[in-house]
Amino acid sequence: SAKVAGVAFISAVDATSSFATMTVATTVANLKGADDLAAEAAAEALTQAGVVATKLGLTETAADTVQASIDAFEAAADAETAAAAAATAEQEGEQAALDAALASRTAKAAADAVINAAPEDAEAAKTAALSQVDTVTFAGTPEVDDTYSVILNAGTVDEETLTYTVEAGNTILFIRDWFETEINDNGGLSLVTASQGTADGKLVLTGDTPGDAFTIAAAATNVSGGTDDNTAVAAETIKAISATDTLSTVEVAAKLASDAAQAAQDAKDDADQAKIDVDAAELAAETAAGATGANDVAQDYLAKATAFVAEVDASVLDAGRALDAATTSSSKAAAQAAVAGASAADQQALLYDAYNNSITSADGDAEAQALRAETAEDVAEAAADVTLVHAAAMMESAIATAAKGVEFAAGSGGETTVGTMHSTMVDALETINTEGSDVAAALQGVIDSVNDVLDITEQEVTVTLGGTIEDGDIYRITVGATQAEYAAKTVDGVLDDLAAVRDGLIAAIEAKTAITDVVDVEAGFGDGEIVLTGPYDATVPFTYSVSTPTEGSDTSNTIEAAETGLEPILLGIVDGMTEAKSIASSIQSAVQDASDAAGLARQAATDLNPTTLALANDPTGPYDAGEAETNLAAADDYVEIAGAKADIAVDAAALADAKSISAEQAVSVAEAVQIQFEQFLAKAAQEELLAVQRAAADAVPIAGDDDIDAFEDTAKTFDVLSNDKRTDGDTLENPPPSIVSVGSAANGTVEIIAQVDTVTLAAGSPDVDDLYTVTVNGIQLTYKASGNEADAAAVAAEMASVINGNLVLGEIVDATVGSGGELVLTAHYAGEALTTTRDDNATAVETTVDNGSILYTPADNFFGIDKFTYTISNNFDPPSYSSATVTMDVETVNDAPDVYDDFARTASDNTAVTVTALFNDTDVEDDDLSIATVNGEAVVAGGTVTLASGAIVTVNSDGTFDYDPNGKFTELAAGDEEVETFTYTATDGEDASATAATVEVTVTGSNDAPVGVA
Structure with a gap:
């Protein structure tokens, strides 16, 4: 016996004599003791100390992380301010360009009036008026x-x-x-x-x-x-303005155009300053994002600052284009003023100059619009690139989530489907990183794969009870339109606790078929938890509600419900991917629109060719105003087309930029889903660990003592596992228990009997390729008939050979062929349980010797009380053990007497002799013996039996025989001998001896007196 409880040891023995044997049996198995528990507690304490140290380390870096986030936030705010200033400058520049263009048009109209209107022609003057x-x-x-x-x-x-x-x-x-x-x-x-x-x-x-x-x-x-x-x-x-006032009007308009050009220059300067400011802000954000401890928050602010840089760049470009347009308009107005103020002789040359300048200006305008469209295309593509980066980040987050899902689903029915989801996400990421790919289509594939997982995912709702329970508190759960309720009560002075309320509410739910047709209900991990599960249905999810108890004076009791399963997380992935798909589709369309518009704007700028629009008479011929108007109208059309297409490109770029921001938000959603999923898995893992620990604790075996009746000199086979239970009172099964050892009995022998399963095969000879499948402890073996087997016994022999030759099965069972041709499977190790199933041509499986059987053989002639111990294992991982005592009550059984041969001699053939037959006979119980039979004939005291020789045997009450030769041996000469035998059995009053003893009487001849004969 161990001196310290809980400390295990191993014993071994040996004997040198070839006839001697020694065995060791564990009569009481080691159970986990205080030393082990203390060691585990110490290890746990060390682990917790490590956790605390880690937390301290995290705390030390938290300040760095926060500071980096603050710096990045401030930099992003500065960038936003610069972007706003640039946008204002852009608007001011565009307004100045519009003002300059209006002034230029006024100057042209007034100049045309000066040139074309004759003072004496009042009607013409009116026509030329503005x-x-x-x-x-x-x-x-x-x-x-x-x-x-x-x-x-x-x-x-x-x-x-x-x-x-x-x-x-x-x-x-x-x-x-x-x-x-x-x-x-x-x-x-x-x-x-x-x-x-x-x-x-x-x-x-x-x-x-x-x-x-x-x-x-x-x-x-x-x-x-x-x-x-x-x-x-x-x-x-x-x-x-009337025609007579046009000259002064031209001059005023030219001055207005010049002022507008200056305003555009000021706006461009402001935009340039905003560019300097936003670049500085971006640099500050980059520094913050790269600082020690910087996290995703700082990175997000850097992304925002970078986005503001793109906005400022666009504003600077627009302000520059506005300045160019205003300058051009100012030049046109100045040219018109020069024409209006020139002499008639100089006007033609000035008109040609003004025309050519207008064409050149229009060409510049068209070029500017084409450049604006191409810049917008670049902005759209840049936004698309940013979106793809966000999409890739989102997909990486989703992949991490799915990878956790694969790990979580390992060993479950959903493993394959979850694995497919993961691989689809990996493929989608590769697609996203491939130039020119259809991102929307790739994301749709991810959505489809997640939906496949949803199809096998159950909707799970956990209802949690809490607070102080009072007698009469009513707890209600409603699923769909059906309500179940339970009122807390006091029974025998004991008020329901949370576990009792939970169990009562579960029973109330199970009584409502309208609920159980929709969901399954079971107790959760905690005393106050109820878990409702039902198949996920995207169109008709099951609905639920709970009612907070209000009875009693204490209103602190609560009942809450929350979706705790995987389903809402997967829906979050679907929502995020759907939004990402929409963003990808929109931004791809926007990029295409911007590209198409930029191409058309460039085509319009190319079509506006100053060479082909040159006036036919330039420079020496008369100025053809009609041709000039036609060409200028064509040039304006090209400029208008280029401008319209540039507007489309700019709008598309704005859409792409907006979608890029949405994509950034989608990344945050994906990361939130990942965090939520990791929390879900952590909770599931924790509950699984606790459940395993609880299951292990509940499954600790408690071996029950057995009282067995037996009979003297008769072996007894019996089952000791039938009354052995788990700690929670349930039957020991899944896995089945096994007997690991038995102790020695003082007055008998104890042996563990191996389980035997008998598989009966289909009768008759099999056909070619007939299959015979047997599964033992989850390991399947299939035998395919060759067609040469004569009968089921031959098949059984082949299968036995295959099983015994199998490296795994051969360690579990020994296979033989039964007398009736059955396949007999005997557990390789006595005490180990077998679980055997069959399929195909095996017709039946029967356990002919149960696992857990023990054979007790009492010592010869022993009766009374004998004891031994046995130890069982629940076969968990790790296993737990329990020992119990078997008390054998061996009832005495009357033993028949043992009789032994007797010998007697008579000195005369006429002299009787007494044989003390019972003197050497024995009886274990020392009962009084009497003669039962002579030569198989029942006798009683005083009775006689005549032997074949004629001699007479008389049975005496004292257990002796009187043998009387009865004159049957007179013919013997003096000194001659003859031996006569007879048999007898003895009885102790209850049983006769099992065998008969032989009595041998030697008769010696004597000299008999002569007898005269008349």
Whole structure:
């Protein structure tokens, strides 16, 4: 016996005599003791100390991480400020370019009037006159019942007023468009035509008749109690100019164009400064992202700063194009002023110069628009590249998630499908990283594979009970439209605890078939947990709700429900991939649109060829105004086409940029899903570990003592496992237990009997290729008949040979052929359980000797109480053991007496002799013996038996025989001998001796007196 409980040891013995044997049996197995538990506790303490140290290390780096994130955030904010400044400069430059273009057109019109109008031709002068252009700007916050008004020729007899009252949902843009429609389509104001200005609230009013002047006023009222910020401002942009005033008008317009060009230059300078600022911000963000401890947050801010750099670059380009356009317009206006102020002799040369400059300018404008479109194409492609980077990052996150899923699903039915999902994601990532690939199609493949996993994934909801329970508290769970409830109660003075409420609620749910038809219910890991599971259905997921108990004075008790399975996480992946697919599809379309538009803009710029548009008479012939107008109109068309296509490209680039930002957000979603999945797996792993530990604890065997009755001199086979249980009271199974050792009995021998399974095969001779399949402990063996087997016994012999030759099965069973041709499988190690199943041509499997059987053989003639111990294993990994005592009550059995041969001699052939037959006979129980039979004939005391010789045997009550020769040996001469024998059995009053003893009587002849004969 171990001196210290829980400390194991191994014993071995040996004997040198060829006849002597010694055996060792573990009568009480070592169980885990305090030393082992203390060692484990120490190891756990060391582990926890390591965890604490790790946490301290993480804490030390946390400050670095936070600081890096703050620095990156500030840099991104600076970049955003620079981007806003660049955008403002871009808008100012574009407005300046528009102002310069308007001034240039005014100068041209006025110059044309100077050249073409004769003072004496009043009608021609009127035709050459300019129409007045005024603008009205609406602003503020439109609120219901606010009003906006435009007044034509206020204070005159021709005054007209048009007023709009704001309705719910109106915007400044809507109000501006209402006035445009009302004036143009419904005649809201006479004398003018309305058009849209460059801003949402700007309305342009142009006189219908050139040369006729008018006045415009505007007003706005704010509803009582509303925001007092509404305005409506009218401004005169171009006066109605008669032909006689055109020269001074040309000069003024040229000055306006020059001022606008300067404004465009200022805007370009501001944009350049914004570029310097945003580059500095990007550098700061890069520094922060590369600092010690920087994490994904800092990287995200770096990405934002980089995006702002792209925006500023685009603004700088637009500001530069605006400056070029304004400068060109200013040059045109100056040229028109020169023409208008020149003498008639010089005007033709100046007209040719102005025309050529206009064509050159148009060529430059078309080129600028083509460059703008190509820049937009570059921006779109850059955004697409960024999006692909985000998509790749998203896919890498999804792959990491799926890889965890493969590990989690190992050994389950979903392993293959989850593995397919993982491989599909890997393929998708490769596709994303391939230039010119169809990213949307690759992502759709991922969506399909995740949906395949969803098809085998159950929807899982965990209901958690908590708080203080009071008698009468009612807990309710509703699935679909069916409710189950349980009221806490007190039984025998004991109030339900969480486990009791949980079990009661589960029972209530199981009683509702409308619920159990939809979901399965089982107890969760904790005392207050209930788990509902049902097949995932994307179209009709099962719905659930819980009701918080309110009975009693304590309202701290709770019942909560949450989706805790894999299904919501997979749905998150699907949602993220679907959004990514939409982004990829949109951005690919945007890039294509930008590319197509850039190509068309470039084509328009190429088609605008100054050489082919040169005037036929240039430079010496008369100036052909008609040809000039036609060519200039064609040039304007090319510029307009290039501009329109550039606008399309810019819009596509903006869409691509927006989608790029969305892609960044999608990456965050994917990373969140990955984190959620890892948390799910960590929880599942923890619960699995705890479940394994609990299962191991519950499965610890408790061997039960056995009381067995037996009979003297009779071996007894019996099962000791039938009353052995797990700690939780369940039967020991899955895996089945085994007897690992038995102790010695003081008055008998103990032997573990190996389990025997008998497989009966189909009768008759098999056909070629008939299959015989047997599975033992999960290992399958299939025998294919050759057709040469005569019968089932021959098949069994072949299968036995194959099984015994199998390296694995041969270590589990010994296969033989039974007397009836059966395949007999005997456990290789006594005490190890077998699980045998059959298929195909094997008709039956029967366990003919159960596992757990023990053979006890009492010592000869022993009766009374004998004991021995046995130890079982639950065959878990690691296994647990338990020992119990078997008490054998060996009942005494009456032993028949043993009789032995007897010998007697009579000195005369006429003299009787007494044979003490029972003197040498024995009885184990020392019972009194008596003669039972003589020569097989039953006798009693005082009875006689006549032997074949005629001699008479008399049975005496004292167990002796009187042998009387009865004169049958008188013919013997004196001194001659003759031996006579007879047999007898003895009885102890209950049983007769099993065998008969022989009595041998030697009769010696004597000299008999003569007898006379008459």
